[in-house]
Amino acid sequence: xxxxxxxAAEPLAANWxxxxxxxxxxxxxxxxxxxxxxxxxxxxxxIPLLALPGIALAQPLDDGCRxxxxxxxxxxxxxxxxxTRPVATKTATWLRLLAGPTSAGELARFIAExxxxxxxxxxxxxxxxxxxxxxxxxxxxxxxxxxxxRSVNARLRYAEALxxxxxxxxxxxxxxxxxxxxxxxxxxxxxxxxxxxxLLRPEDHWARADRLTWAREAEAARRLLDRVPAGRKAVLRxxxxxxxxxxxxxxxxxxxxxxxxxxxxxxxQLRQQERDAxxxxxxxxxxxxxxxxxxxxxxxxxxxxxxxxIRRLIRLRDxxxxxxxxxQHGLTDRTSVDYLEAEFLAGWxxxxxxxxxxxxxxxxxxxxxxxxxxxxxARGAYWRGRALLAAQxxxxxxxxFEAAARHPFTFYGQLGALAAGESEASLRSRIAALADPPxxxxxxxxxxxxxxxxxxxxxxxxxxxxxxxxxxxQLADLAPDAVDRALxxxxxxxxxxxxxxxxxxRRVMARHGTVLPEAGWPVPFNPPPEVEPALVLALMRxxxxxxxxxxxxxxxxxxxQLMPATARGMARELGEPALxxxxxxxxxxxxxxTAYLAKRLDDFxxxxxxxxxxxxxxxxxxxxxxxxxxxPRLGETDPxxxxxxxxxxxxxxxxxxxxxxxxxxxxxxxxxSRHPVLAMGR
Numbered sequence: 001x002x003x004x005x006x007x008a009a010e011p012l013a014a015n016w017x018x019x020x021x022x023x024x025x026x027x028x029x030x031x032x033x034x035x036x037x038x039x040x041x042x043x044x045x046x047i048p049l050l051a052l053p054g055i056a057l058a059q060p061l062d063d064g065c066r067x068x069x070x071x072x073x074x075x076x077x078x079x080x081x082x083x084t085r086p087v088a089t090k091t092a093t094w095l096r097l098l099a100g101p102t103s104a105g106e107l108a109r110f111i112a113e114x115x116x117x118x119x120x121x122x123x124x125x126x127x128x129x130x131x132x133x134x135x136x137x138x139x140x141x142x143x144x145x146x147x148x149x150r151s152v153n154a155r156l157r158y159a160e161a162l163x164x165x166x167x168x169x170x171x172x173x174x175x176x177x178x179x180x181x182x183x184x185x186x187x188x189x190x191x192x193x194x195x196x197x198x199l200l201r202p203e204d205h206w207a208r209a210d211r212l213t214w215a216r217e218a219e220a221a222r223r224l225l226d227r228v229p230a231g232r233k234a235v236l237r238x239x240x241x242x243x244x245x246x247x248x249x250x251x252x253x254x255x256x257x258x259x260x261x262x263x264x265x266x267x268x269q270l271r272q273q274e275r276d277a278x279x280x281x282x283x284x285x286x287x288x289x290x291x292x293x294x295x296x297x298x299x300x301x302x303x304x305x306x307x308x309x310i311r312r313l314i315r316l317r318d319x320x321x322x323x324x325x326x327x328q329h330g331l332t333d334r335t336s337v338d339y340l341e342a343e344f345l346a347g348w349x350x351x352x353x354x355x356x357x358x359x360x361x362x363x364x365x366x367x368x369x370x371x372x373x374x375x376x377x378a379r380g381a382y383w384r385g386r387a388l389l390a391a392q393x394x395x396x397x398x399x400x401f402e403a404a405a406r407h408p409f410t411f412y413g414q415l416g417a418l419a420a421g422e423s424e425a426s427l428r429s430r431i432a433a434l435a436d437p438p439x440x441x442x443x444x445x446x447x448x449x450x451x452x453x454x455x456x457x458x459x460x461x462x463x464x465x466x467x468x469x470x471x472x473x474q475l476a477d478l479a480p481d482a483v484d485r486a487l488x489x490x491x492x493x494x495x496x497x498x499x500x501x502x503x504x505x506r507r508v509m510a511r512h513g514t515v516l517p518e519a520g521w522p523v524p525f526n527p528p529p530e531v532e533p534a535l536v537l538a539l540m541r542x543x544x545x546x547x548x549x550x551x552x553x554x555x556x557x558x559x560x561q562l563m564p565a566t567a568r569g570m571a572r573e574l575g576e577p578a579l580x581x582x583x584x585x586x587x588x589x590x591x592x593x594t595a596y597l598a599k600r601l602d603d604f605x606x607x608x609x610x611x612x613x614x615x616x617x618x619x620x621x622x623x624x625x626x627x628x629x630x631x632p633r634l635g636e637t638d639p640x641x642x643x644x645x646x647x648x649x650x651x652x653x654x655x656x657x658x659x660x661x662x663x664x665x666x667x668x669x670x671x672x673s674r675h676p677v678l679a680m681g682r
Contacts, residue, residue, distance in 0.1 A: 061088065061461055068092045069462045077101055087454045090114075094455075095467065098122050104130035108143065116452065118474035128154045137161040152178045172199050180207045184220035202229040206236075213239040213261055214298060238262045242269075258286050260294035260302075267305055271312070279309055280321045288330045303331065303338040310345055311647050315628050319353035327363070334370040340380075343367040347383060352641055357390035368403075373510040378404040378412035385419060408434075409515050411656040414663050415640070415677065424675060428667035436486040436518045447487050450475075460495040469500045476504040482514040489519030498524045499547035521664050522546065525559070525586050530598045534669060535608065536560075536590070538661035539597065539615070542654060549584050557583040560593025567592050570599075607633055608676035609643055612658050617651040632680050639681040 061069070064082035071079040072095035083089050096102065097110055098119055107127040111120070124147065131143040132154040140161040149155045159174035175196050182192055193200075205227035212221040218240055228236055235256040242265035256262060263286055270279035283306060291302045306325060313322035326349060329342035347363030350356045364387055368380030385400030404416025408431050417427045439447070447453060452475050459468035472495075476488035485508045492501040505520025524546050527536035543561040544550035556563050562570075562583055570592045571580040582588040597611065603619050604610035610633075614622045629645045630636030646652040659676050666672035673679070 061085075061458065065089075065458075066462060069095075069458060069464075072096050072100070073459075073462055073464045073467075075100060087451055088458055090451070091455045091458050094119075095464075097126065102126065102130065104134055104139070104143070116474070116478055118470040125150075132157040137164045141165060149174075152181050152183070175199055176201075176204045179204055180211060182208070184212060184215075184217040186220075186223070189220070189223070200227075202227065202232075206232050209236055210295075213243065214295065216243055218243045235259045235262065239265075242266065258289045258293065260290045260298065263287070263290035264294075264298075264301060264305060267309075271305070271309055276309065276312055276316060276318075277321075280313060280318075280325055283309065283325050284328065287325075288328060291330045299331065299333070299336075300338060303329065303342065307338075307341065307345075311645075314349070314353070314645065315647075319349055323349040323354060335372070340367055340371055340376050343370070344379065344383070347387070348644060351383070351387050351390060352638075355390075357387040360387040361391070372513070374407040374413065374513050374515075375410045375510070377513075378407040378410045378416060382412040382416045382419070385416065409509070409517070409660065409664055411660040414660060414675065418675060418678065424672065428663070428670075428672050431517075431664055431667035432670065434515060434517045436490070436516045437482040437514070439483050439487055443483070444487060447484060448491075452478075453488075453491060456491060457495065460497070465497065468495060469497060469503075472497065472500050473504060473507070476508060482508070482512070485512070485514060486516055486519065489516050493519055493522060498522045499545035499550070502541060502545040517664070517668075521661060521668065523665070523668075525590065527590050528587075528594045530594050531601065532662075532673075534665035534671070535658070535662045536594055536597065537665045538658045539593075539612070540590075541661050542658045548586055548589075558589035558593075559586055560589055560597075562589065562593055562596070566596060570596050605633060607680045608659065608662070609639065609655050609680055612655045613646060613651055616654045617646075617648055621648075621651075635681070639677050643677070 062083075062085075065085050065088040067079070068081050068083040069088060069092050071077070072092040077096055077100045081089065081092070083092070093110065094114075094117055097107060104127065107123060107130055110117075111123050111127060117123075127143070128147065128149060128151060131140055132149070132151070134140050137160070140157060144154070144158040144161075149158050155174045155178040159171040159178070162168075162174070163171040176199060179192060179196070179200055182188060205224050206229055209221045209224045209228050209232070212218075212224075213236070221236065222240055225233060225236060238256055238259065239261050242262055257266075263282070267279055267282055267287070270276075270282060287302075287306070291299065294302060306329065310322050310326050313319070313325065323346060326342060326346040329339075329346070331339040331342055333339055343363045343366045347360040347367065350363065351360035361384060364380050364384040368377060368384060371377045371380055381400050381404035385397045385404065388394075388397035388400055398420055401416040401420035404413050405420050405422065407413030408417060408427060414427060417430075418424065422430075452471050456468050456471040456475065459465075459471060469492075472488055472492045475491070476485050479485040479488060485504070489501045489504040489508070492498070492504060501519040501522060505516040508514050508516055509520070521537075521541065523537060525537075525540070527533045527540075540546055540559045543556075544559050546559060548559060550559070550561065551557055552561055554563070557567075564580065564583070567580040567583055568577070571577045574591070574595060576591075579588045579592055583592075597615055600611040600614040600619060601608070603614060604622065610622055610626075613625070625642070625646060629642055632639040632642045643652065643655055646655065663672070663675065
């Protein structure tokens, strides 16, 4: 048995599960036999790959090349280059072009010659800035004719160059578009108008006002009231009232009540004032027309507001109205997540609240047909099976569950397998038998010699982890097949970037339907024993992708994404307050995070879905949701319905993703218990 110490924790190398080197400590001691056996099996599949010809890391950098790369990584642009390796030189050039001194010509050449290198959007932005600063009008025209300008400054510079060549119409079009997107700055506006006011039409001013009001730039939009077309003035005034937070009706008159922004602000106001019945009537009367006229970029805002209202109506037990609002979602982009969620909610309401399985089938079939990612495909198939069961079409239901079961690495794929009659042991065996797509030794050797693969290794060698990650993800994105995508993920593992490997596996699964079990579900750390290891690993995978130094926008830190205040509280409870200051040390973070998860499990009678929801959103919210929707532990509601009724998208997704990964880790370890969703119900 090895005793783990937070001071000396090390991520395991690519040939994990070798025991990490650890100094003496007393935090916890754990090395379960079943995990050792399972992970030796995994290592037996991974280690031969490291011995393939060309798979070993490329020859070490000589001092000159290392110095060139380190200088570029540290923005020391003036140091002389003493490197003869072309890939190292190009990698250093790429680093400089992203952030250092360069020229329009150099950027243009690099972009043209290296279209597969990552961060093309940054290179393109810098190239645009550099060309906009050129004095040579011909060079400006040459570049922007092939690379249409995006920024206002670049459009104005291109307009000057076109005008110099006699293309007044082209110059006018560019200046009008620049006015629409000009910053909401009164000084810049005045300067622009002093030079170009005569070119601008009322419709150009309306286009600018439209953009500004959607961006909630009310004062800048107000300055346009006397310039927009006469027929738009009333709508603009109504928008400005809405943005100002008027408690009135925003002049919600028939002639402009379907204006997209006025409608959306009115719907939000009614919902915030808890006038839900009025909000629903508004959506049913005007929502489709307003949404149709909204800019495509705002469709997410429409669905977000509609979605909140639907879930509020469910909580208020007004399922008929909730169904109508959901079914009339008006979304036309069938590839969008919003469309899939809208069809799911409409189907779920028809089936579980209105008892109309035939109507539900229409929505679940639409979801399944539109989905491409296995997570969503399995969700649609599983619920189609539930609707078919309710319609007493058992044979078809079994086929639907079996369709879901084809995706055993997903939450609903696992539930579909169990609903189709597969045993939990058989499901875990099926998961454990899957491996990353293998590569022939010759192909792997050739792949490793690719320019970007070499660049990723070089960047990792000089400590440029962030840039190495960009290159690795680009390698996966460019890969023509599953074998090459798996090679990119494996390279990430070998370079100690397990978080990048997981990220690649997520993208590959979502975009191509290919599962990378070994790269996507690594075990770089042995968790403490207070909680089932498979659950802790699954939680860390979802929280941080196993990135040791991960920091969320809210300030959560480390592998298990602990807030500093939470960590301090847990450290005091454990009698080891010093741990709270070491959240970027894997074992300290796991010690505190596992203790916190154990508390949440105790709070909710070891019900994993409830504990996970509490870990993510807080125990107080879980108690609120139990009161609102019933307690599945007491048989008051279906456990799956309870999960789907979690009102926070993040938390609902979090619970499903952790549970599906828990099942994967159980399968990989050759252990497991009853599925958490089934175990929670009666």
